[in-house]
Amino acid sequence: MDIKKIGTSIYNLRKSKNMTQKQLADLLNISDKTISKWERGLGYPDISFLPELSSVLDVSIDDIFLGETNLNEIIGGNMRN
Numbered sequence: 001m002d003i004k005k006i007g008t009s010i011y012n013l014r015k016s017k018n019m020t021q022k023q024l025a026d027l028l029n030i031s032d033k034t035i036s037k038w039e040r041g042l043g044y045p046d047i048s049f050l051p052e053l054s055s056v057l058d059v060s061i062d063d064i065f066l067g068e069t070n071l072n073e074i075i076g077g078n079m080r081n
Helices: 003-016 021-028 032-039 047-057 061-066
Strands: 073-075 078-080
Touching (some): 003 047, 021 032, 021 047
């Protein structure tokens, strides 16, 4: 597991949902500083947060940890993938 890759994955997934760190933190009942720590690769999400985190971000837990998310790209009103 690459901590930086996981952080980047969480960041990209959060941004794809047009969410701020504060909004994600509020949904998980944690501080936005915790989200920032994860995204900067300074820590991992606690195992107890993973099911809810994956649900909020609409991806599997594996996708978060592997950092291999294929986000659809909107180009000219059409979705790619």
